[in-house]
Amino acid sequence: MMFRNFDESGPPGHEPRFEPGTLVWHRRYNYRAVVVALDSSCQAPSTWYASNTTQPDQDQPWYHLLVHGSAQTTYAAEQNLEEDLSGQAVEHPLVKYFFKSFKSGKYDRNDELWPSW
Numbered sequence: 001m002m003f004r005n006f007d008e009s010g011p012p013g014h015e016p017r018f019e020p021g022t023l024v025w026h027r028r029y030n031y032r033a034v035v036v037a038l039d040s041s042c043q044a045p046s047t048w049y050a051s052n053t054t055q056p057d058q059d060q061p062w063y064h065l066l067v068h069g070s071a072q073t074t075y076a077a078e079q080n081l082e083e084d085l086s087g088q089a090v091e092h093p094l095v096k097y098f099f100k101s102f103k104s105g106k107y108d109r110n111d112e113l114w115p116s117w
Helices: 046-051
Strands: 023-026 031-039 062-067 073-077 081-083 099-103 106-109
Touching (some): 023 062, 031 073
């Protein structure tokens, strides 16, 4: 998957709540992260999805995230995320690779591609 704009040809009512650079909070696993890229629906391989213990609906936006305070990246369904209003930067080794700057609680995304599955 690459950094790309949301596919607007998807089903109505499925516009993404978050865009690259947005700070988010994972409701279930209690971590902060920054959105790097998004997909209009789950694009993970079926084996990955089957191993996901929560198995959220695949037909919703899914987000590629850099997790604060670690080197971990995750792929999360929109229903599990809310906006993080802390305004605090995310500490992750790939932040400088995917973002140009951080201002007013939001990152400015660059053109580096998100790796494909």
